[in-house]
Amino acid sequence: MIRKNSLHWQILAALALGVGAGLLWPKGSTILGNIHPYAVFDFLGTLFLRALKMVIVPLLAGSIISGVAGVGARRGLGRLFGKTFGWYVTTSLLAILTGLLLVNLIQPGISDGMPVGQRMGLSEAPPELAEKLAGRGAGDIVGIIQRMVPENPVAAAAEGQMLPLIFFCLLFGLAVTTLPEEKRRAQLGFWETLFAAMMKITGWVIATAPLGIFGLMAKITAASGFAAFAPLARYGLTVLGALFIHSVIILPLLIWIIGRVAPQRHIRIMAPALLTAFSTRSSSATLPLTMDRIENGAGVSNRVTSFVLPLGATINMDGTALYECVAAMFIAQAYGVELGFFSQMLVVFTALLASIGAAGIPAAGLVMIAVILEAVGLPLEGLALILAIDPILDMFRTAVNVWSDSCGAVVVARTEGETDVLVK
Numbered sequence: 001m002i003r004k005n006s007l008h009w010q011i012l013a014a015l016a017l018g019v020g021a022g023l024l025w026p027k028g029s030t031i032l033g034n035i036h037p038y039a040v041f042d043f044l045g046t047l048f049l050r051a052l053k054m055v056i057v058p059l060l061a062g063s064i065i066s067g068v069a070g071v072g073a074r075r076g077l078g079r080l081f082g083k084t085f086g087w088y089v090t091t092s093l094l095a096i097l098t099g100l101l102l103v104n105l106i107q108p109g110i111s112d113g114m115p116v117g118q119r120m121g122l123s124e125a126p127p128e129l130a131e132k133l134a135g136r137g138a139g140d141i142v143g144i145i146q147r148m149v150p151e152n153p154v155a156a157a158a159e160g161q162m163l164p165l166i167f168f169c170l171l172f173g174l175a176v177t178t179l180p181e182e183k184r185r186a187q188l189g190f191w192e193t194l195f196a197a198m199m200k201i202t203g204w205v206i207a208t209a210p211l212g213i214f215g216l217m218a219k220i221t222a223a224s225g226f227a228a229f230a231p232l233a234r235y236g237l238t239v240l241g242a243l244f245i246h247s248v249i250i251l252p253l254l255i256w257i258i259g260r261v262a263p264q265r266h267i268r269i270m271a272p273a274l275l276t277a278f279s280t281r282s283s284s285a286t287l288p289l290t291m292d293r294i295e296n297g298a299g300v301s302n303r304v305t306s307f308v309l310p311l312g313a314t315i316n317m318d319g320t321a322l323y324e325c326v327a328a329m330f331i332a333q334a335y336g337v338e339l340g341f342f343s344q345m346l347v348v349f350t351a352l353l354a355s356i357g358a359a360g361i362p363a364a365g366l367v368m369i370a371v372i373l374e375a376v377g378l379p380l381e382g383l384a385l386i387l388a389i390d391p392i393l394d395m396f397r398t399a400v401n402v403w404s405d406s407c408g409a410v411v412v413a414r415t416e417g418e419t420d421v422l423v424k
């Protein structure tokens with residue numbers, strides 16, 4: 001934890017140094033005779049982006065298969081599962097729609113009527129992109145649903161097609177749960193190990209984030225000076241505003257109406273877990289504390305706690321879902337691409353899937369935006385725009401993820417007839 005906190009500081013320092021270096025050595029300048037600092041910035045940033053992309057496919061497969069195969073082992077919990085899943089999907093969708101509303105109202109990717117992408121260092125969107133995306137209609141949704149079933153799952157993985165991959169992994173995980181115990185355990189062991197190893201690699205990649213972020217920030221500033229920052233700040237505020245509405249208004253209203261408990265009491269009890277989520281940026285790392293607060297603090301039964309929360313830490317991420325949607329919309333706006341109704345619905349749908357597929361570790365949500373960009377047809381390079389402030393937004397969205405899990409536990413417990421919840 002100490003190391004993780006020091007990474008925060010390193011990233012902040014990298015942000016500041018990157019901006020400083022970019023201002024000092026604008027694009028085109030040279031040092032020591034013939035070294036182009038801009039090329040060095042570009043090298044560092046590109047390397048970091050490539051490393052992030054490298055982990056996506058195996059991380060996603062390990063996360064989903066081990067998650068589904070592990071949870072599926074607990075049988076006889078059908079009703080609990082139904083309620084829990086219902087809460088997760090409903091609140092994630094509400095979160096995404098809140099984000100969608102705000103990003104459409106504020107339009108952080110457009111400034112003075114112009115897309116901000118080029119000003120922020122993006123290469124120009126391929127001309128056919130706007131046309132291709134503008135013409136999307138209901139037929140495309142049908143097409144996408146069709147393409148969710150891969151003809152060849154290995155090819156889907158190799159080509160980085162995320163939706164078919166997610167679909168196949170869900171199916172595979174489900175199939176593993178039906179195998180005889182010995183076989184199921186062997187498979188689960190394999191996928192859990194793959195997942196653990198990929199989390200390690202992701203951790204290493206994230207450890208290089210200060211260098212990567214230095215490079216990206218320096219590159220953006222070297223190309224466009226301070227002009228790049230206003231849109232980034234507006235984008236960050238859009239995410240934070242939507243997270244605020246979802247966690248402070250919508251979720252409390254839901255637990256008050258459905259669970260008939262006092263939200264302010266729940267917040268007080270959950271505070272230590274929420275702060276831990278905020279500072280570790282990991283719902284999985286926070287899970288033990290979340291369980292303690294829900295069981296020993298809020299008085300939810302062990303039966304509900306031990307089912308709802310581990311599942312929630314894996315698949316329920318309201319904050320991440322909201323963030324994915326706002327980020328993808330921002331990138332589309334920055335490229336100057338207008339997404340019509342159907343494309344936006346596609347963003348909503350894929351944001352939901354991406355949040356389910358995201359692991360509860362720092363920056364997992366960032367990697368998953370690639371899923372949406374790929375599904376909608378936007379260039380993955382758009383990720384470069386939002387990298388710099390991802391760590392800060394990650395803190396807030398992780399706290400919202402844990403907050404939604406905890407609200408789910410309370411609501412499920414209350415609808416299961418538990419009367420001791422939040423009475424103290």
Ligand code: ASP
Pocket residue numbers: 281282283284317319320358359360361362363364365366394397398401
């Ligand atoms: N860090 C988040 C979590 O652990 C996932 C994300 O990056 O959105 O909940």
